[in-house]
Amino acid sequence: MTALQIENLAYRWPSAQHDTLGIGSLSLDAGESLFLHGPSGCGKSTLLSAIAGVVAVPRDAVRVAEQDIGTLRGGARDRFRADHIGMIFQVFNLIPWLSALENVLLPCTYSLRRRDRAGDKPAETANRLLDELGLSGPALTSKSANELSVGQQQRVAAARALIGRPDLILADEPTSALDEMSKSAFVDLLARECAAAGTALLFVSHDRSLERHFDRTVDFRDLNRGAL
Amino acid sequence: MLGFSIRSLWNRRFVAGLTVLAIALSVALILGVERLRDSARDSFANSAVGIDLIVAPRGNSVQILMSTVFGVGGTGTGMAWESFEWLEDRPEVAWAVPIQMGDNHRGYPVIGTDAAYFEHFRHSNGKPLALAAGAFFTEAGADSAVVGAEVAARFGYAPGAVIINAHGSGEVSFDLHDDAPFTISGVLAPTGTAVDRMVFVTLEGFDALHTKEASPSADPLDSAAMSAGGHEEPDGHQGHDNHEDHSDNEGEEARHGHEPDRINAVYLGLSDRTNVLGLQRAINDRTSEPLSAVLPAVALAELWEITGTAETVMRLMAWAVAFTGMIGMVVMLSATLETRRREFAILRSVGASPPHIFGLIVTEAAVLTAAGLALGLFLLALATLVADPFLSARFGLRLGFNFFGVRELATIAAIFCAGLVASLIPAIRVYRMTLADGLSVRI
Numbered sequence: 001m002t003a004l005q006i007e008n009l010a011y012r013w014p015s016a017q018h019d020t021l022g023i024g025s026l027s028l029d030a031g032e033s034l035f036l037h038g039p040s041g042c043g044k045s046t047l048l049s050a051i052a053g054v055v056a057v058p059r060d061a062v063r064v065a066e067q068d069i070g071t072l073r074g075g076a077r078d079r080f081r082a083d084h085i086g087m088i089f090q091v092f093n094l095i096p097w098l099s100a101l102e103n104v105l106l107p108c109t110y111s112l113r114r115r116d117r118a119g120d121k122p123a124e125t126a127n128r129l130l131d132e133l134g135l136s137g138p139a140l141t142s143k144s145a146n147e148l149s150v151g152q153q154q155r156v157a158a159a160r161a162l163i164g165r166p167d168l169i170l171a172d173e174p175t176s177a178l179d180e181m182s183k184s185a186f187v188d189l190l191a192r193e194c195a196a197a198g199t200a201l202l203f204v205s206h207d208r209s210l211e212r213h214f215d216r217t218v219d220f221r222d223l224n225r226g227a228l
Numbered sequence: 229m230l231g232f233s234i235r236s237l238w239n240r241r242f243v244a245g246l247t248v249l250a251i252a253l254s255v256a257l258i259l260g261v262e263r264l265r266d267s268a269r270d271s272f273a274n275s276a277v278g279i280d281l282i283v284a285p286r287g288n289s290v291q292i293l294m295s296t297v298f299g300v301g302g303t304g305t306g307m308a309w310e311s312f313e314w315l316e317d318r319p320e321v322a323w324a325v326p327i328q329m330g331d332n333h334r335g336y337p338v339i340g341t342d343a344a345y346f347e348h349f350r351h352s353n354g355k356p357l358a359l360a361a362g363a364f365f366t367e368a369g370a371d372s373a374v375v376g377a378e379v380a381a382r383f384g385y386a387p388g389a390v391i392i393n394a395h396g397s398g399e400v401s402f403d404l405h406d407d408a409p410f411t412i413s414g415v416l417a418p419t420g421t422a423v424d425r426m427v428f429v430t431l432e433g434f435d436a437l438h439t440k441e442a443s444p445s446a447d448p449l450d451s452a453a454m455s456a457g458g459h460e461e462p463d464g465h466q467g468h469d470n471h472e473d474h475s476d477n478e479g480e481e482a483r484h485g486h487e488p489d490r491i492n493a494v495y496l497g498l499s500d501r502t503n504v505l506g507l508q509r510a511i512n513d514r515t516s517e518p519l520s521a522v523l524p525a526v527a528l529a530e531l532w533e534i535t536g537t538a539e540t541v542m543r544l545m546a547w548a549v550a551f552t553g554m555i556g557m558v559v560m561l562s563a564t565l566e567t568r569r570r571e572f573a574i575l576r577s578v579g580a581s582p583p584h585i586f587g588l589i590v591t592e593a594a595v596l597t598a599a600g601l602a603l604g605l606f607l608l609a610l611a612t613l614v615a616d617p618f619l620s621a622r623f624g625l626r627l628g629f630n631f632f633g634v635r636e637l638a639t640i641a642a643i644f645c646a647g648l649v650a651s652l653i654p655a656i657r658v659y660r661m662t663l664a665d666g667l668s669v670r671i
Contacts, residue, residue, distance in 0.1 A: 110580055
């Protein structure tokens with residue numbers, strides 16, 4: 001199954017003069033990991049928004065888990081995102097006043113599919129994920145999110161993206177707030193967990209040193225040729 | 229969603245708490261004003277049941293009602309006993325009860341009357357007066373007294389206790405009738421009306437106070453003991469000096485026991501209430517002594533007309549406070565929206581739709597309003613508990629812990645709905661915001 005399929009995607013922000021995105025073709029198989037690098041401000045985040053269905057995209061341009069995102073409207077896109085896509089941002093991924101565990105379980109409250117796929121007891125699955133990502137013990141997992149270090153927060157965010165085995169994880173520079181050591185460890189863990197879960201990973205970063213953890217690497221500037 | 233909203237509010241518990249407090253105060257104020265008004269009206273209306281006409285020296289009907297039935301305010305010059313006899317002999321009149329006033333017992337009004345009072349007085353939808361202990365005026369004693377439930381409770385009076393009254397109506401008096409003590413013969417059961425705060429003595433006993441008088445002292449402060457406890461003042465009395473022993477008619481004496489020279493008012497009951505207007509006119513037209521006959525219900529209506537403006541102002545103010553509370557909530561919810569943008573973006577990224585986040589804000593407002601209502605009712609109950617003894621002692625008002633009336637429930641529902649409507653302002657903003665922001669987490 002193809003986790004992500006992009007064909008001839010053009011996108012222009014409503015107030016912009018010219019297209020931000022002009023992508024010919026990009027595809028990602030289930031369980032495959034792709035490193036997409038490029039300088040800041042070149043439209044990488046816009047691409048992720050288009051894939052996540054936050055911005056309206058034309059028909060037949062973006063398919064996630066073989067569903068045409070362009071045919072979905074409003075609430076249906078929100079539900080589809082909850083069901084099929086996990087997201088990790090640069091910083092501040094967590095609801096600060098929820099515990100680490102509760103943050104991980106958030107997708108299960110919005111998506112029945114994710115909850116079903118998280119096993120009989122989602123809380124146990126969440127704890128296992130946190131454990132595998134190096135956050136074990138109730139002392140850590142019951143802490144509220146704003147008491148965790150930035151590195152710990154990013155790992156909680158990774159666990160949240162992974163829970164319920166979505167088809168695709170979109171990671172938008174999740175390591176930029178981490179130091180060199182934790183960076184490498186984080187990416188390694190994330191890539192491994194995605195592979196184990198059969199989840200495709202689209203990892204966006206300007207930091208080429210992370211390239212080696214991924215199946216494939218694409219330069220965003222090569223990909224986004226159609227944009228002016 | 230409810231749990232999530234509560235957690236979110238708990239995270240901002242200081243500001244949320246203040247908002248809840250503001251709403252709670254307004255709720256307590258609105259309901260308190262209504263309850264005070266209702267209990268005042270009930271208490272007043274319940275006190276004047278069964279009396280068809282109150283006859284007193286010519287005066288303002290509201291003032292006559294207040295002074296006679298509620299023991300509030302001064303009384304007129306008094307009316308001649310002949311007028312009482314004239315009233316009593318009218319064919320329309322079924323019963324007539326003489327009333328003497330002007331003394332107090334430790335701040336509570338003392339009423340001089342006869343046994344017919346206890347027979348004919350009705351309160352709270354027509355219940356007669358009942359005794360909690362003892363008996364009404366005893367045959368033997370002109371010095372017997374019957375005390376209201378509250379007077380008995382406050383001072384621990386029981387039948388057999390000896391009490392001393394004072395002249396005038398202030399709580400602290402230098403002018404004590406300690407040469408004419410009374411023995412309590414009975415304690416009335418609580419009625420929830422002004423009767424609870426009254427001390428009843430016989431006409432003879434009331435007059436006896438004022439017969440054993442020497443010449444008034446030039447300066448009452450001269451000889452008055454300043455402390456309420458140690459009163460040694462036999463002759464500081466300056467009123468009621470117009471008494472003569474009145475025993476020229478043996479037959480009348482037998483009927484009433486004792487006939488005072490002047491009384492302050494007469495309660496009348498009619499055998500046929502349709503005659504009430506005719507009798508009222510006859511009394512008002514009587515030329516030998518200027519009298520006023522007051523229909524209690526009409527006088528009450530006049531009273532409510534007078535107090536109506538003040539009530540409206542109070543109510544408006546209470547609602548203005550509620551409005552302020554609502555604005556406070558909108559301010560709180562709106563002010564935090566900017567800082568919560570990130571939170572909403574995260575929720576969006578895990579699958580929450582903009583309508584869901586809209587609902588989240590409305591739920592938060594609902595929780596705040598509901599908490600405000602609950603706290604407000606609690607504060608009201610607390611205030612009632614604290615104020616009840618004072619209000620009942622001073623004004624004979626009983627707030628009580630009544631179950632919510634339909635109007636109170638409607639008020640509560642209205643405040644809750646107002647909270648929801650007010651929350652639409654921040655909720656619509658957040659809806660637009662989340663649509664525009666999408667997943668881009670801005671700080």
